[in-house]
Amino acid sequence: MSKQKVAFVTPGSFPIPSAGSSSVERVVEKMVPWLAADVEPVIYGRSAKGLARIGQVGGVRCVRYPAQDKGAYVRAVSASARRLGPDLIEVENRPGYVLTLGRRHPATRIWLNLHSTSFIGADAIARERLRASFRRAERIIVNSEFLRDEVVRRVPEAAAKVRVVHIGVDAERFLSRWKPEGAARRERLRQARGWQGRDVVLFMGRVIPLKGVHHLLRVLPRLIAEHPSVLLVVVGSPFYGSHRTTRYSRMLQRLGRRLRGHVQFVPYVPHDAVPDWFLAADMAAVPSGAREAFGLVNVEAMASGIPVVASRAGGMREIVVDGETGYLADPARIEQELGDRLLELLRDSQLRERMGRASRARVEQSFTWQATARRWLEVLAETAKRP
Template sequence: MMIDGVVPYFAKNHSLTVFSISDPELLDREKVDNVEYIRFPRKNYRLMVAEELKNHHFDIIHVFNRPKNVNLYKMSSPNSKIVLSLHNDMFSEKKISRIDGEEAIEQAAQITAVSDYIKTTVVNRFPLAERKINVLYSGVDLDRFKPVWTEDGERKRRQLRDKYGIQDKKVILFVGRLSKTKGPHILIKAMEEIVGKHNDAVLVIVGGKWFSDNRINGYVNMLYELAQPFKDQIIFTKYIPSSDIPDMFLMADVFICSSQWNEPLARVHYEAMAAGIPVITTDRGGNAEVVIHGFNGLLINNYKNPKHFAQAVDYIFSNQDHAKLMAQTGRKLIELNFCFQHVYERLEKVYDRALNKE
């Protein structure tokens, strides 16, 4: 779930305050579209939020991905109900002690997880969470994601392909951080077999070392070296602002999430489907909860083997009717289940349960 995606819906019927990290380009306090924004420096953020909570009455305090903050905020506002949302495995032994974890679960009125995979990681270690935790899948803004077969989508597709000089190519798209866990090196290695069957194939890698960070580290340098023999058949765009990401999908003939780690459930799956692009992903973590093999995409079990990615890409390129059907199915799945209107409606029910209205 993205906070800014559901805020407009809640602002229509609720008094809403959003606490966030300070930004030099934004005011520390402001009210925009009936939403109050309060921003604190990162260094003392949690303590400053806790202090601020003492000056307000909130029916619900929604804590995102920081179970260690639940007890602190509950002490500051004991009459508020706490809802905790998780989009990572924040209850692992590496992240939280058993005592702190049990206390956070006890103090939270409701807990949501971004996937059944994340829910399971919590319940396996803390069975007492079972009665409070529910899966709350994320979503996208359909106004920002126009499918490739629309007039607007086709126009943007032509513009981007012109920009990158790939007008008549078969375009494979990767979007994500350039890290080993995301697996772009696997895709580069797969290109040798792919171009052997499709010499007009191009791999476009969108992303930097970290969010908004284009610095070169050892892994990124290794990617450039791996890509060197392919010359202009592998393109690195580096970091692309999030506002431009919806359009980037439109240049692709297939999108690949090559995750090597247990993804909580990567947002790029929703985004690619919303754009009407066929999806290939690994069965790591929660990915397979929204991508069903052969129905709205292809799943790869042997995620470390470049050959399996090459075979999946070859299938998409060689079976255009099925690829188009999977893309259309993916878009319909988003329209019916995974836009921000749906997230809002599901979260409203979570709030009602927290307030004992259900």
């Protein structure tokens, strides 16, 4: 039996591969190559200087088009897909593209893979267009139970189509601090950064209000008073692939100047550099708001063998096991509980090790790209059995 042809259509916001892409493109780049043994995938993405129009991403064919004009981008993708003749088109995180491609490929099965709530809100798409998009989609893939519930709340009639496929990390690239290779690299990194004798709390992500960095700056004076060796490291910028600032990020910098010696701000780093920041830290803090659909940084931190203190919100409740791989803080009491839990970890190195080892084990069991691909293929097999 010949393999099914599957076209993965990314939003066109960032090229693939790209050190400065969003998590949408990263998921496609990392997960799709694991499908190649079972299906014949093709990735569609944005063109960029230095990237061939037709190339390879992890051994998978990648076709690139200019995407300054999103309408022209989707039309170009559609024309290419017509020549390809895919059995299935999967649209990544853009319900509107489902409608456009659905009209142009009326006989082709189309899936929608939602990575967040960003493009299903009223400010992004009219309710009737969203319902029409969900009607056209054969399956709606989401990365968390939280996001599934959000989809069903907005469009109840779509419930039977929604399937959860958790995303993951490259467990070989994210070294565990508890294994010899990771321990040696961690020591070199901490020496190079002058972190000897410091207990490092790491925030990694976009520096926007939703991510809750201000909560960390507000609890830090208490942490310093009770554990003077603490160092908060904030890695990230307001925008993907950019060092541009905003009023919010400048406000955080002002707060940080009052706590000199205990706060370090690191502008946006490419994703290739992310593993080393987690590996060198002692714990991660993820105080995001309720709309965090998954929170890939939680899994990346856990893969590095460090515990996570995260909000009991969104999809993070499905990743962090409270009291086992870290702690979940009540969003209604976020600063009090964030401070309490971080202090517990700062004071107890054995607790950090126990939770860090459990974190790595949980990632290896449930949150690798191989596991993501297996679950995706299960959904594909399920649709093949339909009447």
